[in-house]
Amino acid sequence: IGEIRRYLRDNNVIRVSRSLRDTAYKVLYTREAYTRKYLKEPTINEIAEEIGIAKEEIVYAMDAIQNPLSLYDPVYS
Amino acid sequence: MSETNEMKLEFDSRPCNESFARVSVAAFMTQLNPTLEEVADVKTALSEAVTNAIVHGYENKVQKIYIECRMEDQELLVKVTDYGVGIENVELAMQPLYTTKPDEERSGMGFAFMEAFMDELSVESEPGKGTTVCMRKRIGRFERK
Amino acid sequence: MSETNEMKLEFDSRPCNESFARVSVAAFMTQLNPTLEEVADVKTALSEAVTNAIVHGYENKVQKIYIECRMEDQELLVKVTDYGVGIENVELAMQPLYTTKPDEERSGMGFAFMEAFMDELSVESEPGKGTTVCMRKRIGRFERK
Numbered sequence: 001i002g003e004i005r006r007y008l009r010d011n012n013v014i015r016v017s018r019s020l021r022d023t024a025y026k027v028l029y030t031r032e033a034y035t036r037k038y039l040k041e042p043t044i045n046e047i048a049e050e051i052g053i054a055k056e057e058i059v060y061a062m063d064a065i066q067n068p069l070s071l072y073d074p075v076y077s
Numbered sequence: 078m079s080e081t082n083e084m085k086l087e088f089d090s091r092p093c094n095e096s097f098a099r100v101s102v103a104a105f106m107t108q109l110n111p112t113l114e115e116v117a118d119v120k121t122a123l124s125e126a127v128t129n130a131i132v133h134g135y136e137n138k139v140q141k142i143y144i145e146c147r148m149e150d151q152e153l154l155v156k157v158t159d160y161g162v163g164i165e166n167v168e169l170a171m172q173p174l175y176t177t178k179p180d181e182e183r184s185g186m187g188f189a190f191m192e193a194f195m196d197e198l199s200v201e202s203e204p205g206k207g208t209t210v211c212m213r214k215r216i217g218r219f220e221r222k
Numbered sequence: 223m224s225e226t227n228e229m230k231l232e233f234d235s236r237p238c239n240e241s242f243a244r245v246s247v248a249a250f251m252t253q254l255n256p257t258l259e260e261v262a263d264v265k266t267a268l269s270e271a272v273t274n275a276i277v278h279g280y281e282n283k284v285q286k287i288y289i290e291c292r293m294e295d296q297e298l299l300v301k302v303t304d305y306g307v308g309i310e311n312v313e314l315a316m317q318p319l320y321t322t323k324p325d326e327e328r329s330g331m332g333f334a335f336m337e338a339f340m341d342e343l344s345v346e347s348e349p350g351k352g353t354t355v356c357m358r359k360r361i362g363r364f365e366r367k
C-alpha cells in the first residue's frame with residue numbers, strides 16, 4: 001500500500017522534466033512537418049511561432065531528450 | 078546532492094535577455110528535480126526582479142545585470158543585482174501596488190509576486206549605488222525525504 | 223540586431239552542470255534565430271570544451287569554469303576558460319585521437335569535434351595557469367541577408 005501511495009503521489013505532481021520531454025517531441029514533430037512541406041530546415045523562430053512556445057524554452061526542452069544519461073532520468077525509471 | 082552548487086550569470090540589461098536569464102535559472106534548478114509549478118514560480122519571480130533592474134535600476138540604459146544562484150540541499154537561492162539608481166525607501170517600494178512609474182504599464186505588484194512565489198524575499202538597496210534582491214525557495218517540499 | 227549582446231557564466235566544474243551550461247548558451251544564441259541543427263552543433267562543441275575543463279583542466283576537482291558569449295551581427299563567439307593544469311603542447315593536444323587519458327573512455331576527438339561543429343577554433347593555454355578555448359560560428363548562413 002505504501003508503495004502504491006508513493007507511486008500515486010510521485011505521479012501526481014508533474015515534474016518539469018516530464019513536460020520538457022513532451023515539448024521536445026512536439027518540436028521534433030513540428031520540424032519534420034515543416035521540412036517536408038518547405039524542403040528546408042525551419043529556424044527556431046518558425047518553430048516557436050508554430051507551437052506557441054518561447055524559442056528559449058524550445059532549446060531547454062530539446063536538451064532534455066538529447067541528454068539521455070542526465071539527471072532527468074530518475075523521473076522515468 | 079547534499080553539497081552546494083553555484084552559478085553566476087552576467088548579461089546586458091536588454092529586455093531580449095529576460096527569457097534567456099529565466100531559462101538559465103530554470104535549467105540550473107532542474108537538478109533539484111522540481112515540479113512544473115516550482116519552476117514556473119521561480120521564473121515568474123526572476124522575471125519581476127530582472128524587469129525591475131532593467132526599467133527601474135538602469136532606466137532602460139544598457140548595463141550589466143548579475144544573477145547568482147546557489148543550491149544547498151533542496152533550497153534554491155537566487156540573487157539579482159544591478160548597479161543602478163537604487164531605492165530610497167525599500168519598505169515603501171515593497172508595498173503592493175506601489176510604483177514610481179504609474180504612467181507606464183507597471184502594476185506595482187513586482188515585489189508582491191516575488192514574495193508570493195518564493196519562500197523568502199529580502200531587498201538591499203542604496204540610492205545611487207544599486208539594488209540586490211535575494212530570494213529563497215525550497216524545492217520538492219512534497220517529497221518524503 | 224546589429225549591436226553586440228553579451229553574457230558571462232561562471233559555475234562549479236561538476237558534470238551535473240554541463241547540461242545547464244549547454245542550455246544557457248543555447249538559450250542565449252536563439253536570439254540569432256538559428257536552426258535546431260546549428261543549436262545542436264554549438265551544444266556539442268560546448269560540451270566537449272566544458273568536459274575538457276572538468277576532467278583535464280581541473281582533474282575532476284570542483285573549481286570554477288567561465289563561459290563568455292558574444293553575438294555580433296550573425297556571429298556567435300563562445301569562450302570557455304578554466305584555471306587548471308593547462309596544456310603543454312597545444313598543437314599536439316589538438317590532433318585527432320590524441321588523448322592523455324586513454325585509460326578512461328576518452329576518445330581524443332574533443333578538439334576535432336569543436337573544429338568540425340564550429341567555424342573557428344583557437345586554444346590558448348599555459349601549463350599551471352589554465353586554458354581558454356575560443357570558438358566562433360556564423361549563424362543563419364543559408365539566409366539571404
Ligand SMILES: Nc1ncnc2c1ncn2[C@@H]1O[C@H](COP(=O)(O)OP(=O)(O)O)[C@@H](O)[C@H]1O
Nearest residue numbers: 129133134170176177183184185186187188208
Ligand atoms: N532594481 C530596482 N532599482 C530601482 N528601483 C526599483 C528596483 N526595483 C524596484 N524598484 C522600485 O520599487 C517600485 C516597486 O516595484 P514593483 O513592485 O516591481 O512595481 P513596478 O515595477 O510595477 O513599479 C518600483 O516602481 C521602483 O520605484
Ligand SMILES: Nc1ncnc2c1ncn2[C@@H]1O[C@H](COP(=O)(O)OP(=O)(O)O)[C@@H](O)[C@H]1O
Nearest residue numbers: 274275278279315321322328329330332333353
Ligand atoms: N582544458 C584542458 N586542460 C588541460 N588539458 C586539456 C584541456 N583540454 C584538452 N586537454 C588535453 O588535450 C587532450 C585532447 O583533448 P580532446 O581532443 O578533448 O580529447 P580527450 O578529452 O578525449 O582526451 C586531452 O587528453 C588533454 O590532455
Ligand SMILES: [Mg+2]
Nearest residue numbers: 125128129187
Ligand atoms: Mg516591477
Ligand SMILES: [Mg+2]
Nearest residue numbers: 270273274332
Ligand atoms: Mg575531450
